[in-house]
Amino acid sequence: MTRLFNDPDDFGAEMTAGFAAASARWVRAHPGGVVRSTADAEPTVSLVVGGGSGHYPAFAGLVGPGLAHGAAMGNIFASPSTQQVHSVAAEADQGRGVLLSYGNYAGDVLNFDAAQERLRADGVDCRTVVVTDDVSSATADRRADRRGIAGDLTVFKVAGAACAAGYDLDGVERVARLTNDRTRSLGVAFDGCTLPGADEPLFRVPENRMAVGLGIHGEPGIDETDVPTAAALAELLVSTLLAEIPDGAGTRVVPILNGLGSVKYEELFVVYGTVHRLLAETGLEIVDPEVGEFCTSFDMAGASLTLLWPDDELERLWTAPCDTPAFRRGRVDGQRTRSAATGTAPATAAAVIGDATPRSRACGARIAAALADVAGELDAHAEEFGRLDRVAGDGDHGIGMQRGGRAARDAAADAAGRGAGAGTVLRRAADAWGDRAGGTSGAIWAAALDALGGALGDDTAPDTRAVADAVRAAEQAVTKAGGATVGDKTMVDAIVPFVRTLDERTVAGDTLADAWDTAARAATDAAEGTRELRAGLGRARSHGDRSIGTPDPGAVSFALVVRTVGQRLREEPTC
């Protein structure tokens, strides 16, 4: 929903004023909208675009060198008035004529047509190219009735580049019209937007459903489905557009994947990956794709795919430089294409497994088996750890431990299978854990396992004392890496009592399995104890009851890991 406004009645005017203040490098306010604040060296044909507000960067964000000369800015989702269009176009005119271009909506057609009449009455040569790219809004035999959506961008960009290249008005009109003929779009929506000051959304899409072909103001769509996967959406968009390849289209295509407001960049990139592959698989060559927000509807949840099939001339104009508040194609001088792998990165060292004694190898195999148990338990508890972590963190502790545990399991199995000793198995597991898990816990577990492996080595089967010493080395690595101490409400709160207890019980003569069990219980108790310490933190941070007195997820997951290892030690007490 739209939250930030003053008097909703003033929204359009305040938005225009703020936009002009933020964008003085490119535009200045003029009654009815904005015009460029810069001029070309020689007069050119002027491109004037426009429409209702609420679709930024369309339309005012596209005013600047190499693109439009002015934008008429209507109220929210309402076409600009005849007077607004006339005012902006008359100011933008440089004496070589004006091309008006905008999306095909009744109000816009009315007002732009009337403005065109007034401009002609003023003696200005004026033409119009209406954008009609939305394939869902009318059948192919009624293309002129279709709405204009994100395909605006291709028409405006090509026309603006033609103006900059010195084309006369006939020429600018010709390439703009050809670009519209060669452009097709299809959009989908998952939810509507709430306009400034409105009590309810302009329209709704039922939860977990997707409206296919819904217009950017909520106009009727052509279908409704469940929300698909990203890949299935890409297939729908590509197959629908490829079912209507324009006359004269070649084998090169410009894709524009547009977000309507709250479908964000990362999601668009996931969808684009499949779009790119599908287009390439049909033999199309992809030219300068664009993925981002080009025609929005406030925070409407939706996306659209536009395809332009350019000829050589349109491609040259599409890729020409431009510089506007929201769309820039720059060029920083002196750049050349860089081939892969030209850095100073050393080639990856081959994963050679060093020598190990037979007993250390046997121990390595057992460690690999224990890490498999650990991975299984981390899988089973990932959801719970995520929940704990959401109280005061970003909720990724579960997935991080899961990724790390699985990677460690696989790396350890690989190393053990190739005859690695205990130390190497642990160090390989450490590296994999850190690399796959990322984050804080990944780095700390990597440090712990690496230190453990370094202390155990590949030469001997470690006895009870050697294990206790190695565990102490791991503890030191953790506190060095993380910088936390007991009472900081981190996993250190569980590690310290674990190591101390293990030390005490092995010195007292317990077997490794017994000592480990006792130590794991101490870790579990300590992890539970972080609950108390975190109560204040939870209250400061969150807004619900669930925040109060949850234990630290890192301490809890540490206790789970050592309990799991203890279970295996009890079942197979010797190497």
Next chain:
Amino acid sequence: MTRLFNDPDDFGAEMTAGFAAASARWVRAHPGGVVRSTADAEPTVSLVVGGGSGHYPAFAGLVGPGLAHGAAMGNIFASPSTQQVHSVAAEADQGRGVLLSYGNYAGDVLNFDAAQERLRADGVDCRTVVVTDDVSSATADRRADRRGIAGDLTVFKVAGAACAAGYDLDGVERVARLTNDRTRSLGVAFDGCTLPGADEPLFRVPENRMAVGLGIHGEPGIDETDVPTAAALAELLVSTLLAEIPDGAGTRVVPILNGLGSVKYEELFVVYGTVHRLLAETGLEIVDPEVGEFCTSFDMAGASLTLLWPDDELERLWTAPCDTPAFRRGRVDGQRTRSAATGTAPATAAAVIGDATPRSRACGARIAAALADVAGELDAHAEEFGRLDRVAGDGDHGIGMQRGGRAARDAAADAAGRGAGAGTVLRRAADAWGDRAGGTSGAIWAAALDALGGALGDDTAPDTRAVADAVRAAEQAVTKAGGATVGDKTMVDAIVPFVRTLDERTVAGDTLADAWDTAARAATDAAEGTRELRAGLGRARSHGDRSIGTPDPGAVSFALVVRTVGQRLREEPTC
């Protein structure tokens, strides 16, 4: 919420692959993230940035000429691993050293520091500048503990420009550190985001509340308030940042107003208008502001303001050209600043009021009074018309009629007050209505009032027949402008019976007041009749019961206008 993904586990990898495919002009994928696909003519110091994914354009969107050389891309909201950072940095290195820069989060610090150690072990000169711009995350005396948010952009941009300018590693590190020292940010949030595949949001902000200083992963804020107006938010952001002006700051400042995902451009521009004014009022000169999305958290609802106080060197570097997927400062050759009003627009004609007969002037005053009544009724019914229009339109009919009616009232009062005749009062009202209302209804009402005014003229007090003839002229103007006919479910369905009835009753000898009354009833009935016609349309369009059988808002508002005029005619039957 995040809707578009395949297997959530693969989200990070698929996002990276799609991003690289979409952005091959600037980057190529390399294990751990992306590096540039282009090279400078001469080797430079390399800038490597990074962090968790989910913040696009941070961090991968900032790789390209004039900015970063590589980005390490962690999983969603999780720092990249040591291996990832090392892999990207080693590949980006050109033999002149590497600057690592990223926001201050524990996991990032751990992994980037470990990667730095490995790079140094490889013989690469490597330095680190951690970004700490978020004033809400620690007090001023503990600046090094603060988190990094959208201030990343200033540090990265300045450092990247210094690399491109040939600075050595000491120099790049120096300007990056100075930029961080001179950068302050404060963010607010209205709602959290739901990560791909998650069942519930990572965090929530209570409805109609605003969390002040909430971190980009939901870290604790410093306050919670009701959602303020756009202007009050601007005041909060500016006053908080100006309370901590950095040492050595001058009088020039770069503002960056950043949207976190679903607070959109138009809202940001409204806020920015006040930010700009407040900064200027304190005597600060504003340098190249940026308003847009630079550091997001999926579709989190929030915004942040960053201020950089540059010195001459930093300003030169901040404004230097760059070209990356998401941040470009280009320059199209040959542009010069254009002063205001250089177009061919004729100077606005002075609003001279022409001659009129005394009786036409009296009639003009009565028309102005009737238009005041109409404006009052349109105000009272704006909400209802908006509701009707949301069924099959964009919901702006109410506000459009309200704006138009008010503008017509004011213009008519002004013209009548200056002695205009009936025709001029109506034509001035027409022009104002069209200009202020915009949209389809604005254009149609402007055409109708203009035709009415043209037919009545300024010479005579129109008699009953003259009024009926003028109304018929207005009807023709409406059908010409709108192109609709009876049965199209538009206001034409109400106008046509109104005009026909008025004609019949005046021919039959009724007084104007009586004939108008009867005609207005016919219009009201016809407007109600559009309810039936629209049932099918409603069903096709919408998802709820409210869609079925609502009348056309244009027909309903037309009937209201003529009823209102009829009421005045009855009270004052003669001019």
